[in-house]
Amino acid sequence: MASPAPTDAAALESVVLAALSSLYQPHVTNPQETQAADAFLRGFQLTPAAFDVCASLLDQLLRARQNSETLHSDSVPAVFFSAQTLANKLRRQPSTSALDAGTWAKRIVTWLSCDSRLPKMVVTQLLLALVATLPRLQAQDLKLQATQDADKSASQLYAVVRESYTQCSGQSVLGYALLRLVQQNVTSTVLAELLLLVVEEVDTLAERSARQRMQDEVDAWAPAVLDRLLPQVMHEASTRGVGTCSDSVETQETVLRALTSWLRYVRVDAEVVVRNPLLHSLLGFLARDELFDASVDLAVELVRSYANNSVVVQWLAPRLLSLRGSFGSAADAEDVDACLGLCRILTEMGEAYLEMLLGAGDDHTALVDLLLDCMSYPDAEVADVTISFWFRLLEELRRRVTPAILAQYKPRLERLAGLCMQKLQFREEFPRLPADKQQDFKAFRQEMGDILRDCCQLLGVEAVLQHCVNGLSQIFQAPAASRSWEAVEAHLYCFRSIAREVERLKTSAEALDAPISLIFQHLPQFADHPAICYTSCLIVSRYAEWLRAHPSSLSTQVSFLNTCVTKSAGDARYGEWEVARAAACAVRALAMDCWAMLGADIVAFYLHIEQKELMGVEDQVLILEGICAGVASSDDLPRTLSVLDQVMKGIGQRLAALFASSSAKSQVQVALNELLRLMCLYEYLDVTKLDGEKHPLVMLTEQLWPLINQMLALYRGHDELVERVCRCYKRILRTCGDHIAPLLPQLVDNLLAFYQAEPKSSYLYTASMVLKFFAPSRSTEMESLFARMLFTLIETTTPIFASVDDMEARPDVVEEFFFLLERAVRCVPQVLAAVPAGGSSCPLMTSVFSCAVSALAISHNDANKAVLCFLEQVYVQSLTDNARVKLVSLCVSNTAVAGDSNKMLVSFLLRGVVLGAMSPSRVDADYGSVAGVLVQLAKVNGQQLQLWIAEWFEQATAGTFATAAVNFLTSDEAQEFQSDLFGAANERAFRRTVRHFGKLCASRNTSLKDRERQ
Known part of the structure; x- marks a missing residue:
């Protein structure tokens, strides 16, 4: 593992501070300097020395300003970086610290209780670090000295925490943290955020025992937190404040967010919920603009989490239904945001209480009436919130409709249908809206129309x-x-x-x-x-x-x-x-x-x-599609030929005029337009009843060869034109089938001639289609044709792989080349195993494999996918028992080269996973992924693969953390990955190991500036 160069702590602190200055100072414009600082700090965060350095910086920067009300802005980057580093290390790498969890908990509480007013982002990171220590606290760490401070004795909050902690016989880690913070006079905001984070972090714990311990803790503390702690924090914040009005609001908002999370993550009895003072005040919180969003989230979570609890539903539903007046007032005031929030609550109620709504009684339909009121609000954005509910309600009504239910809901369905007709009406300002807003409204109209259609089934x-x-x-x-x-x-x-x-x-x-x-x-x-x-x-x-x-x-x-x-x-x-x-x-x-x-x-x-x-x-082509499909469905061959003649007459005249023009080269659009028509003919003129007659499209193709050749000769450098010609070829092959076989050699000759003149990916795609549609014939003539085609295409394409610049300039050629070869492995492996006449003494497969390894040097998702698909298929083919030839044995010409080539392949694969040299989707996609190739390599020679991977990690992590290629992984993590990989019980576990390790590396291998807490 990369480790820091020998240096004393003070010098290392200075280097860290200098790097932070380079990274965060706005006057720094040198990107190389910023990149170097970022790389240094990322590597530093993973070293054991980071614990001591960050703790020292926090000691200095927080204690040095005890008399300052607010932390100086120059110190914020260093304080935040230190807090974030400790939070990440204590959450992910606690075993690398020389200090125990109890010591860290005490130090973190000290930093949180400093007299300086800390920015919220710093408090959050320190609290995350504190929460990370809790599952590892030992019994001796939980002993607290008796404190009879007058202020604390008079504090209701202290009394509540102390009483709850005593009920746990002094063995509660959450109670320990709360009591330590209260004893240190931290603000109510800090306590509220601790209660928020501690419950949210439980599910993130990797160790099952730690996760279970913390889950038991929060379950045990739930009654006290909901009955007393959160209400007390809210009371203190709303009555006395915590310094400023904004602080008070922030604390109250955090309390509501904490309550939301406790309801979401903790098993809370219904009795505790319905007696909660904060929930009794929910309607009051919803009436306050500054708490509205948090209150809406709380109401939605309460409805969702207790949808199946009759006690909570009977207590909650009438209260939330009383929001009808609030919605009406918000609608009268044209307060769209308030209407949206209230509509969210009511829609969640509708979806959660759907079974109740379908029961008997007018009380149950009051919610439907209220949601219809939401639908009637002029702004489509509000009605859009309710759409999911209407679809679910209509589906259930159709499934269980009875005369009684239909009679109950008919007037409401009629109102819903009427509202849909109103809501999908364009507004006067629609033509002036931005394009994305216009598209959003069109999608909304589509859903209104779908609801109306569903209403038809009932009404x-x-x-x-x-x-x-x-x-x-x-x-x-x-x-x-x-x-x-x-x-x-x-x-x-x-x-x-x-x-x-x-x-x-x-x-x-x-x-x-x-x-x-x-x-x-x-x-x-x-x-x-x-x-x-x-x-x-x-x-x-x-x-x-x-x-x-x-x-x-x-x-x-x-x-x-x-x-x-x-x-x-x-x-x-x-x-x-x-x-x-x-x-x-x-x-x-x-x-x-x-x-x-x-x-x-x-x-x-x-x-x-x-x-x-x-x-x-x-x-015009849309109409032509209908003409072709219509005449083809008539099974009238003379009529079909007549229509084809009429259509082709205009096409032929326009192309002839184009080629005769002295300015033909500048009129490529004319040719592109005619190719659209030709593509349409080949796509839709699918005649099935021929009665021995020649297929009309075969006759058309015979007539078109000269025109197509002229187009390609004139515009062979035009990518779009070449693509359209090749799409015509594909449709010829697919639609005509065996009827086109006599013309296949001519088609292949055309492909090869124009590809040799100017390589284009479209020609390679067409060659792949030739294999797809005609390889099953397995005739000697066809195999000879395929061999000539593949040899010429490989020979022409191979020079591209000698240069990374050439490959990066033509990633589409790389992509289609290897998709073609992957199909060749499936369809004609014997052709790839053959030695080309008059050329190298090695089989085609040898040079192709070398090209594939070289092609992984570029970072292009589609090209990488094609190469990985090809490699994966090569190994799969070679592991097939009935394979006549094992292509993997032909990948290299001698044993020494074999080791080097496969070793290089493994290096490229690991660079893709660890360093992000490939798109994340290439790490473990269903097909065409690093994991897929590694699986097949392990099947072929797992022992050798294990050695190559170990060697790669040893080299990649060598050096200092400022110079190593991989400076964001510990040696233990690299070793654990290898152990899990080769200890996997099956292919699924093997792939999962690669996928999870790739995500770990991606989360580390990012810029500090872009990293978020989540």
Whole structure:
């Protein structure tokens, strides 16, 4: 383990203070100096000397200013650093201290009781250190000298602590800490925070015996803490104060937070809860702005922790229901924060008391009525808090609905449905909101629509649908000047939201035809605003199946969509609301569901839009998707070929004009647009019934080879274009299957030629798809093709791995290269085992393994994942009993190199875990992780792996803590990791050890400036 260089304590203190000055002084601008100071201090914190140095600094800095009311700002960094270091060491490394827990407890109490007013963050760290000593106190440490000080005898707090401590026969570590602090006249704020931290820290104790001891302590002290201690601290803080008004409020807030934590972590009897004075004053605390947030948290925790305790529920529920008046007052005052907090409490009650709500009696539904009041608040943020409750309530109602329950809840469900229709209405300021706020409101609207849809299942879809129709009728009966586009759009959005329930309705479906037909009949008249047009288009899309069954409405909707597209082309407002995109989605749905009736018209519509450029290409492609899917579903091959010819005519003409242009190189966007169309054809024109005919897409591919080659030759350096071409290749392979096999050699030749000219990751991905779709054939011709393909790609890519700079410049190539090789290990391991003709005498696997080890030198999550996937698969393949060839035996050319290469691999893996050279997700992901590779290495040669890991830690921790590569681990921790790793009972335990050790290292290997207490 790295250790401090020999030096006396005073000199080491000076070095620590100088490093803190460099780290925290704002005038320091030298990043190297700051980084060096940070590295020094991180290493110093882990040494045994840190105990003495930090204790000495606290002695000097706190005692030297006993007459000062407030700690000088220059001393705060050193005091905080010392307190934090002691807290961390006493919590994590107590065994490295030469002093026992009792001595540390006394010193910490002394520092806490100094006359200087300490910053809260310092007090917190010192209290964490004190709490860490408590489980290790011995019986002799708990003996206290009798104190008959007049002040203490008169202190109610002292009397309460002393009495409770005496009841424990003087053997309580918590009582010892409280009594020592009270004897030293610490502030009420310190006592309140101790009570908060001591209960929160119990679960963090690693040792089971220590954790159980402290749990028993807090369980035993719970009645005294809740009945007397916390109320007394609150009383003293609220009546006499603790110095200033802000101090008093801080103490009261800490008391409420402490009470919240005791209710959360400690087993407290119901009788203790219902008699607690603070809980009896909860409504009063909620009425105080400065205590409101802490009181809300307390109320929420009380509801959640005692949801199944009838005594507490019967006592608590009426009190919290009386908050209705408070919510009304807050709503009248437009106090959003207060409404949000109260709504949190009521929503928690609703979810916790759901069983009670579904019982009989109007008293039980009062909470539902109150939550409906919350829903009615104008601000959507308040209604958003209640959403989880409504989903749960509706689910339970659907599951156990009876006539009696439905009768009880029907008026409330009708009100809920009405509120949903109101809440999802756009506000006037919506277009001016930031993009993220707009997206949040759209998500909120979606959830309102989902609640409305669920209401349909209980109220009946007819009722909700009729509400939409009636609402629209009322709007259009009003004078035109008073009509609100927001209200029209909201009713139409509701109509769209319930579409699924309309589709599900089998009985009395005819009863819905009239209102639905009425809406569709007047839909074009409604659409006098782009937002209404947008929602109307989505309605057409969502009700395409209904329109197919009612073809009389189709012509009106097609005309309406055409109007929307025309308006979008000439009005910028329609572009802001993406009306063209919505119209394209609607035409797409009609093409898929109503092809027999509208197919020819939609093709003509598409060609017209394409020619006049009335839509963006992405929106045109949406329509083309519907055309392809629709004609493919018709199983009419002549019709399919006809549509394909019509679509390809325009594509061919535009590409021919592009290639003939003298400015073709600057018009890459034209080629990109046509590739979007081609990708669509290959994705959606999936013809299954061929009757011996050639697949239309195979014929299309034969025609496209010259055009694709021209595009790649002209724009081979353009990543996006190459990617789109390769996505076309992938769709060709997937959609056409064996039909494309005769063209496969030509496709591979294209890949290799263009990859050799300019390596792009997309070509490697396409090669991987070739293996995926055709490796199962196992024919000699295919194996020869795969061998040629892999050899050429490996030969072309290998030079990249000679330079870290080259790999960092092309991480996507590294990623796809090793994903390709991982697939090759799965599909054609014999190809990797072969020696290439006319080249090196070593198998392909030898050079590939060397490249994989080299590739781990870069820190790139996706590239690292690909390499680790490949390595893991190599070892898995070699451990398979029926493997014809063991690839791991071919990874190196001789024994000496084998040791060096595998040793280097282990070094890179450990750097990823310990030093954070890889993303944390790569430490132990399901597949493609350091843990996964180490598991396989251990299976292949566990003894050798153990030696390599031990050697790596020995070298990494050598030197002083200012120079060692790993200066944040003790030698005991490194040794414990190795012992746990190779003592793991199974693979799961092995992986867990790596994962936990990685988290430990990550928590240590961070900047002190960024580290938080949690």
